[in-house]
Structures are given as C-alpha cells and as structure tokens.
Amino acid sequence: MKGAVQQEPAYVVHRRPWRETALLVDLFTLNHGRMSLVARGANSARSPLKAQLQPFQPLLVDWTGKSDLKTLVQLEVRSAPSVRHSRALYSGFYINELVQRILPVADPSPVLFASYIETLQALSDLSPEADVEPLLRGFERAFAASLGYDFAWDETTDTGQPVEAGKFYGYDPVEGIVSGLRPELPLRQLSGEALIALAAGDFTHELPRKTAKRVMRVLVDYLLQGKPLHSRSLFSHSHPSSGRTP
Template sequence: MRVHLQPAYILHSRPYRDSSLILDVFCAEHGRLSLVSKGARRRSKGGSKLALLQAFAPLLLSFSGRSEMKTLTQVEPAGSRLALRGDWLFSAMYLNELLVRLLHRHDPHPRLFAAYSNALTELAAEGAVEAPLRRFELVLLDELGYSFSLAEDGLSGEGLEAEGWYHYHPDHGLVTGLPGSDPARPAYAGADLLALARGEFEGPASTAARRLLRQVLTQHLGDAPLKSRDLFRRRHPGAGEDR
C-alpha cells in the first residue's frame, strides 16, 4: 500500500525507540490510522521533521506499508498551524480525544474530516466554543451511526412540543418524559431541544445541548474519563461536571 500526499491531521504522537515517533493521524480518505515516523526526533542539516509533525496543523502525508502500522515517507504543510490557546486549545484537544476514542481504524469519514477542519478553524478564531463543539459532535454521532432526531419523539414519531419534557433513550433517541432532577435520567425541555434542532447552540439552549450530547457520547466512550475534560476542570475548578 502506497499513499501519496494525503490531507491529514495529527491527533496524538508519542516517542518510539531512540529517535522515532508513533503518530495517530486522521486522514481525509483513509480515516484514522497509525504511522511510524522514523528518525523524526533526530535533528539534521535540513531541520527536524518534528517541527512539522504537530497537532492542529493541516498536513499532506505520504505513507506506505502492508502491516497495521504504516511508515511515514513524506510530510508537507498544507497550511499554517492553527494558533490555539486557553479554552480553545482544550476544546481542540477534546475533539482529538473523541476521534481517537471513537473512530475505528482505516474507516474513511471525509465528511467528518471536513467538520473537524471547520471546527478547528472556528476555535482558532477564539469566539464562543459551544457551537463548533456541538456541530462537530452531531456530525460525529451521525457518521458513527448513532444519530437521533432533535425534533421528533423517537417512539411515537410525533414532533416535540415546546412545553414538553423529554429523556434520551439509547435505542430510541428522545422520548416523552417528565421534568426532574434525577442525574441518572436527565430531562430536557422541549423548547431547548427544538432550538438545537434549528442549530441554535449558543444562548439559553447551550446548557441543554452540552448535557445532552455529553450523555449520548458517554454511552459510547465507556467509563474511562476524557483527559481533556479533566484538564479543563483543573483550569476552571468551579465549572462543574457538565463541561
């Protein structure tokens, strides 16, 4: 297998042997895969590849190999590395962690790749983080086959009512429920859900969007906590568990 200059982003990297790196990358046409970059940490007259092999930088990667782990053979920048800092950096790290945890290897997701690139660009602009994250999460769920309607009751098929209350069910999506404070079965106001269905992720419905999508993603992430979420809570001790 030989792939030439594939659009890609690095999701995670770790040292390997004396001077190499193992890269977890997300490619436009080949999905998530692992590459070994031989000698990437070794300095040479032409400079180190390490300067290019950074997260949040659009790259063109060439690689080859027959085994599960391919060998990186060429790397070129496809644009400037996005300058992310503070909460926007933690949010971008969260996106990377979702992709590493939830994507199967060698499963192409070109639509998700575009959504990821767009989310990074929005975060780099240092605006509100809610809308970029929520839009990406919804595309991710749809690409993985876990999408559900934000405007219809998953059992009856009837449209949600603004005055109603709804719970999330793993097999049916949103179903009619009752208001309450049971953390094991959160309730969501119909008005908030309908706002989300219209793409309104900022403002009054933002808390409901964050809580709902966190509940849904937790079903698929398992029990291991997200490191990016822990880092955010350390930065904002009073932010609570919803972030």
C-alpha cells in the same frame, strides 16, 4: 511500492515516543480515516519531523505498509490559521481525543473530516471571550452522525412525533430523543422548549446550552464505554470555579 499512499490530507490527533528515536503518530485522514504511522527518527534532536508532526497542522502525507501500522515516508506541511488561546486549544485537544479514542481505524469519513477542518478554522477565529460551546456541540453531532448515532432534537424516535413545548422528553444514546420518561433512561426531564431551540441551532439561552451539553456528554461517555477523557481535565483546571468541561 506495495501499500503505498501518497499526498494524503491528514492531521495529527495524537503522538507519543516509540522505541528509541521514533514517534508513533495517530492521524485523521481524508480518505483512510484514522491511521497509525511510525515516523522513524522523528524523535531525534536533528529531525525536522518532530516540529512538523504537530496537532492542528494540515499535512500531506506519504506512507507505506500492509499492516494496520504504517510507516511514514515523507510529509508536506500546508499553511493554516493557528489555534492559539487556551480555550480554543483545549477544545482542539478535545475533538482530537474524540477522533483518536473512538473513531474506528481505517474507516473513511470525508464528511466528518470536513467538519473537523471547519471546527479548527472556527477555533482559530475565536476570540478569548467568545463562546466555544456551540462549536463543540456541532462537532459532536457530526461525530455522532459519522458513527451512526445521529438523531433529531425535535422528533421522538419511539413515536415519530414532533417535540412539543410544555412537555418533557428523555434521551438514550442508541434511541435518541424519546417521548417516554422510562426510569432506565440516562437522561429524563428534557424540556421540549430547549429541544426545539436546539433543532433551530439556537444556543442563546442557558437551558438549551445545558441540555445539549448533558445529551452530548451522555453520548460521548457511552461511546467511550466509561473510560475518562483526558482533555476534560484541561477544561477543569483552566476554569476550576466554573466547571466548564465538554
């Protein structure tokens, strides 16, 4: 069968009704990146596909088609830990939206796929009181690297010099961490101490956490070209007084 793919590891990152009884499903796959499939009959009352094509559920998928829009042939559901409590769920929706809204179509990224699986595993293990931000920042970094926007927290791209405690730095989505505090930079006055802590993976203190969140938000907004992320509103509604959003 032309254009046929079999037993492709995949996760659903988004789905919506399509025509009368079908679902249009966006998948994140191991060997083909982000793909869109039509699941015919999946939105009908008697189809088991509607329950199987769920976010965070590992699948093995068969599809066919030569255009960008493929047709689901069959799938196999694999076992996996479940993402349950609200903050873990909202975090999962957030990383799914990054993949669905930003990742190029049919551009394989096995390293990001592995990071995605690791993040879902960590979210499933997370207690309701645990801190989710280090997990989100880690996935955002992997996501940025897959798109060619990786950078070092503790090195300036304009001079190649290491970041120093007691100094302040800027951030630009294209350039990364820079030494000059030019007025056109999206972020300025980033603490050298905070950047050094982030390079060591230390999220213990509030300043590095806030710094990482500010930097990654600027990068994500740049990649979205100003379009809003719907998953951020879930965080806002669930924590109205804290303002906790990715």
